[in-house]
Each structure stands twice: as structure tokens, then as C-alpha cells.
Amino acid sequence: MGLLAIIGGSGFTSLPSLTQIESKPVETPYGATSAPVTRGRLAEREVLFLPRHGPSHHLPPHRINYRANLWALRASGADRVIGLAAVGGITPSFGPCVLAVPDQIIDYTHGREHTIHDGITGGVDHIDFTEPYCESLRQVLISACARVGEAVVPRGTYAATQGPRLESAAEIQRHERDGCDMVGMTGMPEAGLARELDLCYASLAFVVNWAAGKSGNVITMKEIEENLALCVERVLTVLETVAAD
Numbered sequence: 001m002g003l004l005a006i007i008g009g010s011g012f013t014s015l016p017s018l019t020q021i022e023s024k025p026v027e028t029p030y031g032a033t034s035a036p037v038t039r040g041r042l043a044e045r046e047v048l049f050l051p052r053h054g055p056s057h058h059l060p061p062h063r064i065n066y067r068a069n070l071w072a073l074r075a076s077g078a079d080r081v082i083g084l085a086a087v088g089g090i091t092p093s094f095g096p097c098v099l100a101v102p103d104q105i106i107d108y109t110h111g112r113e114h115t116i117h118d119g120i121t122g123g124v125d126h127i128d129f130t131e132p133y134c135e136s137l138r139q140v141l142i143s144a145c146a147r148v149g150e151a152v153v154p155r156g157t158y159a160a161t162q163g164p165r166l167e168s169a170a171e172i173q174r175h176e177r178d179g180c181d182m183v184g185m186t187g188m189p190e191a192g193l194a195r196e197l198d199l200c201y202a203s204l205a206f207v208v209n210w211a212a213g214k215s216g217n218v219i220t221m222k223e224i225e226e227n228l229a230l231c232v233e234r235v236l237t238v239l240e241t242v243a244a245d
């Protein structure tokens with residue numbers, strides 16, 4: 001079996017409980033990854049770690065080289081990937097500090113290098129994406145939450161927006177009409193590329209704010225950072241449980 005890889009998002013430029021074995025740049029046909037790929041031990045198990053926004057959180061969502069990141073993780077031996085995702089909550093069950101494991105996604109991003117099947121570095125192909133997340137890894141995440149006593153919403157549709165600005169209230173209303181429960185800026189093309197590269201990919205989402213227009217207040221970075229801080233330990237505990245499995 002291959003390695004479990006974790007892609008860290010906002011709040012996770014490193015994994016504090018990861019004991020590093022090595023950290024090295026990986027050359028890819030798509031250019032540089034967000035950071036060197038770290039190989040380390042989490043709960044005594046070897047895992048890979050890559051912070052998608054870079055080691056100092058300098059890459060906004062639309063400038064992340066998703067193709068390089070996913071390709072490098074596979075080349076480093078990953079067969080399963082957990083993408084951590086700070087999200088805004090849209091529907092009532094997705095309030096701040098809720099953990100969720102989405103089962104569907106809608107891509108509202110544009111202008112991103114989103115495929116390896118571009119007819120240049122890779123041939124033309126059309127992968128199935130009916131179920132965009134790897135069901136076995138979703139179930140592993142859901143049962144890890146249960147084991148550590150963390151309530152989790154075991155489903156939900158993720159709206160992947162372009163950012164880096166947050167949405168207007170009307171955009172969020174549109175996402176809600178489309179059936180979205182949560183909104184983030186990095187879920188695509190990450191999930192699609194993982195499928196193209198035959199990686200089993202799931203996301204552990206944690207809500208850091210009510211999405212635009214949902215709370216009656218403007219969204220502040222202070223609010224997002226405070227909620228993020230409340231999620232970090234809980235997310236780490238879930239990840240350690242998954243790694244130990």
C-alpha cells in the first residue's frame with residue numbers, strides 16, 4: 001500500500017505533531033510545488049505533508065500549482081490524499097467550527113491549470129467524476145471523527161470559488177440554490193486532478209465563518225482566524241487517528 005498524504009490549507013502550514021524524516025523539492029512536469037514535500041511520522045505512521053499555500057502562506061488560491069502538488073505527492077509514493085479545507089458555511093448545519101466530510105463539489109473557479117489531460121503533457125481523456133471524492137477515505141475520516149468523539153457532518157456539497165475575495169451575498173444565495181452547503185477556494189481543481197492521477201482523495205472541511213450574507217455581519221479575518229484556532233487541535237486529532245489506522 002502507498003502512503004497517506006495530507007495537504008494542509010489555511011491554519012496548517014505545518015503539522016505540529018508530525019516528526020519530520022525528510023523534506024525535499026520534487027521536480028514535476030508542471031513546475032514547482034507549493035513547498036518541498038515533507039515525509040514524516042504522524043502517530044508512528046509514515047505520511048507525506050504539503051502545505052498548499054506554501055510554507056509561509058504566500059500563495060493565494062488561484063496561484064497554487066495544483067497540478068505540480070498532486071503530481072509530486074503521487075511521485076513521492078502517495079495513494080491516498082486528505083485535503084484540509086477551511087470553509088464558509090452556507091446551509092444551517094454548517095455553522096462555525098463544524099467539521100464536515102463533503103461528498104459533492106461544484107466548480108466555480110476559472111483560469112486555473114486544472115487538468116493533466118491537456119493534450120500537451122498528457123493525452124486527451126475524460127475521467128468519471130460522478131462521485132468526486134474517494135468513498136473509502138471519506139468513511140475512514142467519518143469513523144475517525146466518531147472514534148475521537150468529534151461530531152461531523154458526513155456529507156455536503158462544496159462550492160469551489162475563485163477568490164481571493166470572499167463572495168457577495170447574491171453569489172452565496174446562488175450557491176445555495178445550486179445545492180451547496182459550504183464554500184472554499186481550493187477544492188477545485190485539487191479533487192479533479194487527484195482523480196485524474198488515480199489518487200484516492202477526500203477532504204476534511206472545517207467551518208471558519210458563516211458565508212457572506214448568512215450572519216448579518218461583515219466577515220473579518222479576525223473572526224476567521226479565531227475560529228481556525230478553535231479547529232486546529234480537533235483536526236489534528238482526527239488526522240492522527242486516521243494515520244494510526
Ligand code: HPA
Nearest residue numbers: 086087088183184185211
Ligand atoms: N468563502 C470562500 N472561501 C472560504 C470562506 C468563504 O466564506 N471561508 C473560508 N474559506
